[in-house]
Amino acid sequence: MTDQGDSGRTRKMMEDFAPATFEERGVTVPFTTPLLSQARLRRDQDDRFEFLLPNFTAGKGTYVLPWKALPNVMTLTLHDRLLFEEIEQLETHSPEQIRTCALTAQATGVCGPDAATRAAALLDQDGQYLVLTQFILVTELLKLVNISAADLMRPGMTADDSKRVARQALAKVAAMVDIPPDDMTTRVDQIGEAVAPVGLPQAPKSGRLRALADRLQAFAQGAQHFADTDLSEAAMLGNYISTVANHTLTLSRQRIGKLDAACRDARQIVNDAPKLHRVIEESVARISWLLDGWEFLIAMWESVKDEPSATKQTTITDISRLLPMIPKEEISAATESLDLDAIQRLQKKWVRVNQDWRTGVLDMDAVMRLEALKTAMG
Amino acid sequence: MTDKKPAAAAGTAPRKPSDWSALGTDMLRLPDRKLLQIYRLLEQVGDKPEVSDAFEAMRPRLTTLRPPRRPALSRLFFLPAEDMLDDVEHYTRRLNRICRATLSPCWTAVKEHIPAAVQQEVQREMGGVDYRDGAAIAVICDPLWQAGVEALAKVMAECQNNLKYKLNLFGRDDDVQRQLETLRQIMAVAVRVEKLKAALPPRPILDLAESHVEIIRNNLIELGKEEAALTQPLMLVLASRMQRPGELLRMLGEVRLGGTAAEKETLTKEMSGYVVGNLLRQTNDFDRENPSVTGDPSSLAAAAERLTDGLNSVNDTVQGLRDKEITAKVKNARAEIAQFVLKNICADVDKGLTEALFSHEGLPSDEEVKKAEQFAMALRRSSKLAGPLGIQREVAAKITEARTQVVSNTLATLRNAPRNRDGSMGPEGQRQMFNGLRMVEILAGSDEAERLLREWKAQFR
Numbered sequence: 001m002t003d004q005g006d007s008g009r010t011r012k013m014m015e016d017f018a019p020a021t022f023e024e025r026g027v028t029v030p031f032t033t034p035l036l037s038q039a040r041l042r043r044d045q046d047d048r049f050e051f052l053l054p055n056f057t058a059g060k061g062t063y064v065l066p067w068k069a070l071p072n073v074m075t076l077t078l079h080d081r082l083l084f085e086e087i088e089q090l091e092t093h094s095p096e097q098i099r100t101c102a103l104t105a106q107a108t109g110v111c112g113p114d115a116a117t118r119a120a121a122l123l124d125q126d127g128q129y130l131v132l133t134q135f136i137l138v139t140e141l142l143k144l145v146n147i148s149a150a151d152l153m154r155p156g157m158t159a160d161d162s163k164r165v166a167r168q169a170l171a172k173v174a175a176m177v178d179i180p181p182d183d184m185t186t187r188v189d190q191i192g193e194a195v196a197p198v199g200l201p202q203a204p205k206s207g208r209l210r211a212l213a214d215r216l217q218a219f220a221q222g223a224q225h226f227a228d229t230d231l232s233e234a235a236m237l238g239n240y241i242s243t244v245a246n247h248t249l250t251l252s253r254q255r256i257g258k259l260d261a262a263c264r265d266a267r268q269i270v271n272d273a274p275k276l277h278r279v280i281e282e283s284v285a286r287i288s289w290l291l292d293g294w295e296f297l298i299a300m301w302e303s304v305k306d307e308p309s310a311t312k313q314t315t316i317t318d319i320s321r322l323l324p325m326i327p328k329e330e331i332s333a334a335t336e337s338l339d340l341d342a343i344q345r346l347q348k349k350w351v352r353v354n355q356d357w358r359t360g361v362l363d364m365d366a367v368m369r370l371e372a373l374k375t376a377m378g
Numbered sequence: 379m380t381d382k383k384p385a386a387a388a389g390t391a392p393r394k395p396s397d398w399s400a401l402g403t404d405m406l407r408l409p410d411r412k413l414l415q416i417y418r419l420l421e422q423v424g425d426k427p428e429v430s431d432a433f434e435a436m437r438p439r440l441t442t443l444r445p446p447r448r449p450a451l452s453r454l455f456f457l458p459a460e461d462m463l464d465d466v467e468h469y470t471r472r473l474n475r476i477c478r479a480t481l482s483p484c485w486t487a488v489k490e491h492i493p494a495a496v497q498q499e500v501q502r503e504m505g506g507v508d509y510r511d512g513a514a515i516a517v518i519c520d521p522l523w524q525a526g527v528e529a530l531a532k533v534m535a536e537c538q539n540n541l542k543y544k545l546n547l548f549g550r551d552d553d554v555q556r557q558l559e560t561l562r563q564i565m566a567v568a569v570r571v572e573k574l575k576a577a578l579p580p581r582p583i584l585d586l587a588e589s590h591v592e593i594i595r596n597n598l599i600e601l602g603k604e605e606a607a608l609t610q611p612l613m614l615v616l617a618s619r620m621q622r623p624g625e626l627l628r629m630l631g632e633v634r635l636g637g638t639a640a641e642k643e644t645l646t647k648e649m650s651g652y653v654v655g656n657l658l659r660q661t662n663d664f665d666r667e668n669p670s671v672t673g674d675p676s677s678l679a680a681a682a683e684r685l686t687d688g689l690n691s692v693n694d695t696v697q698g699l700r701d702k703e704i705t706a707k708v709k710n711a712r713a714e715i716a717q718f719v720l721k722n723i724c725a726d727v728d729k730g731l732t733e734a735l736f737s738h739e740g741l742p743s744d745e746e747v748k749k750a751e752q753f754a755m756a757l758r759r760s761s762k763l764a765g766p767l768g769i770q771r772e773v774a775a776k777i778t779e780a781r782t783q784v785v786s787n788t789l790a791t792l793r794n795a796p797r798n799r800d801g802s803m804g805p806e807g808q809r810q811m812f813n814g815l816r817m818v819e820i821l822a823g824s825d826e827a828e829r830l831l832r833e834w835k836a837q838f839r
Binding site: 075076077078081108109110111112113114116117225228229231308309310311314362364365368 | 580820824828
């Protein structure tokens with residue numbers, strides 16, 4: 001969609017930049033080769049991997065390159081080679097799967113000890129949160145047969161006693177729909193796995209994507225504060241970033257709301273688990289796609305919070321080039337007031353050099369800056 | 379003298395300190411932008427004790443927002459020359475630099491010749507501007523700097539004619555006259571300098587975007603049309619802000635200034651002399667400041683890299699000058715940096731790396747791995763410098779030595795590392811393998827690291 005201004009100039013609207021679907025936008029891969037940073041992976045018409053490279057032209061557009069061409073164009077870090085090997089093993093490529101691959105590669109220590117420690121901790125946290133989510137689901141089911149969490153933890157009860165009571169209660173729940181108790185356990189496991197990335201609303205601690213939405217809100221506020229107080233032209237980019245972030249946040253919160261509503265009644269696990277599982281999977285996938293790529297940008301912004309304004313201006317320009325555009329299928333009118341021509345012109349004013357093109361030698365300082373951001377991501 | 383309150387404090391304005399304090403507390407509820415606006419308005423009221431109560435109440439938010447402090451008039455006056463200033467111990471003559479010790483007596487003398495009305499007007503107008511807004515400050519301070527050009531000329535003339543005046547202010551050193559002349563020249567283009575600074579990246583400028591190059595070119599051309607010599611002070615300031623000042627010299631060669639070809643040649647030669655001289659000075663300081671190196675070798679290598687980068691950028695210009703003296707000086711500077719790199723960075727870096735990574739029972743800590751990374755990074759940086767400094771052979775040999783040690787030590791560790799039940803490499807071995815590969819990647823590149831990974835995986839399957 002375009003808008004003919006008074007001057008006869010055609011003003012670009014958000015939709016001109018937006019991909020049609022999330023699949024067309026591609027999934028962000030946290031590579032550490034500077035030119036590949038925040039590259040988006042998707043399949044081409046022939047189902048081969050291709051990457052959209054926002055950093056390749058330093059703000060003059062997004063390059064699309066097939067994976068096989070990349071080693072001829074740039075030197076890839078060992079981390080990126082291992083990560084791609086992991087990705088190649090996958091049958092589908094969702095943000096959640098890419099994250100798991102990335103953490104697995106990172107945990108080896110291939111991109112430094114801090115990133116490795118962080119990856120190990122995050123994988124551990126994921127495991128613990130899954131257990132917590134499944135526990136909450138079980139307690140919700142037990143309520144259907146009038147057993148509360150307190151009943152499982154009465155004074156004098158051992159862990160085995162608690163497990164026995166829970167098993168007996170679950171068997172009662174399973175009997176309600178005439179299925180074996182083990183099947184009910186399997187349902188809980190599967191639904192728990194599906195919902196854990198966002199988490200249940202009643203959980204004492206927010207799930208990862210729910211917490212990311214909260215961080216996105218703080219980030220949007222930070223970008224808006226920058227826009228309101230910065231005196232350079234980069235202020236306009238702060239406003240742009242804040243608008244897109246808020247737009248993403250609104251859509252994410254709507255999806256989280258729907259997910260919470262779907263999970264509210266535990267009887268659905270009993271009565272129609274396959275349908276509930278489908279709804280949860282779809283909602284979590286949508287939330288995950290919506291928030292894909294933001295965590296890195298938030299980490300970038302947080303890393304310069306105490307830096308001088310000139311550093312913030314450069315960072316805000318870098319962030320503006322990497323913004324995950326909302327696909328047309330999700331887009332609303334909220335961003336149409338932005339002058340994207342002016343934004344593009346501004347983005348070209350701050351250019352960074354990532355790699356010595358003549359030698360193809362990696363800029364290890366830039367690589368290490370990207371690795372450091374990995375330690376700030378969840 | 380009366381004890382009447384000033385008119386501004388009369389009427390409905392808060393009178394008691396507690397009122398001002400309450401006002402400050404109320405302001406904490408405002409959004410950042412509004413709070414900063416009111417903060418700046420309050421600053422215009424001046425240094426009144428009652429206002430300080432409001433500032434005190436606002437302090438928690440101000441600590442977070444960090445609004446810039448109001449600069450003194452003397453600071454504003456010398457702002458266009460800030461990049462040309464050197465501390466007393468680092469000041470070198472005849473490079474068009476200015477010693478900080480000169481500033482205070484200079485201001486004492488100059489302000490006597492700047493009309494009080496101009497000084498007051500600048501101070502008044504500064505109250506209404508954000509101190510980070512370089513372009514706005516340039517417009518406000520323009521009258522101050524214009525008056526400064528004349529004032530400096532008067533002070534210089536007075537120094538020339540009145541020895542006592544000069545001695546009282548600056549002592550016996552005649553070099554001060556040269557510093558004052560540099561200041562005067564910068565003042566003559568001060569507005570342009572400040573507007574340009576506001577439009578370019580902060581110092582040290584590493585890379586110029588196309589738009590930045592365009593701005594610099596336009597400024598040089600416009601100034602050159604007025605008078606070619608006016609470009610010199612602008613370039614002096616810019617060169618001091620750039621990591622690769624040679625790029626500026628190249629730009630100067632490309633633009634068409636006013637005046638004759640001979641004038642431009644002289645200008646280019648002079649500028650090249652200053653730029654090269656300034657780089658040599660930094661090289662001397664660098665060597666002097668690091669007599670015994672105990673710090674992080676990677677940071678030292680980064681500093682050597684910056685200087686070599688600067689020297690490389692002036693290479694073409696120096697060759698074009700065909701000036702034996704400058705050429706010899708540049709050669710000497712390179713030799714000095716080369717010696718520094720070999721002696722302080724490369725000498726024991728392989729030992730440090732091996733010790734950090736392999737001298738312990740079991741896995742090294744994260745801190746030790748990071749320390750080893752720093753050693754490897756120092757060598758990598760040195761290899762980048764080796765060509766221009768003529769020490770490729772020495773650095774390459776050191777890198778090979780370090781890499782060989784890492785590989786052999788990693789192999790030894792992998793042979794002894796506990797295996798999983800199925801005979802595959804255990805987690806400790808995996809981690810040690812990747813620690814080694816990380817160092818190899820830094821030292822010898824990703825291809826070599828990948829080759830070793832395949833080899834080790836096959837060997838210790």
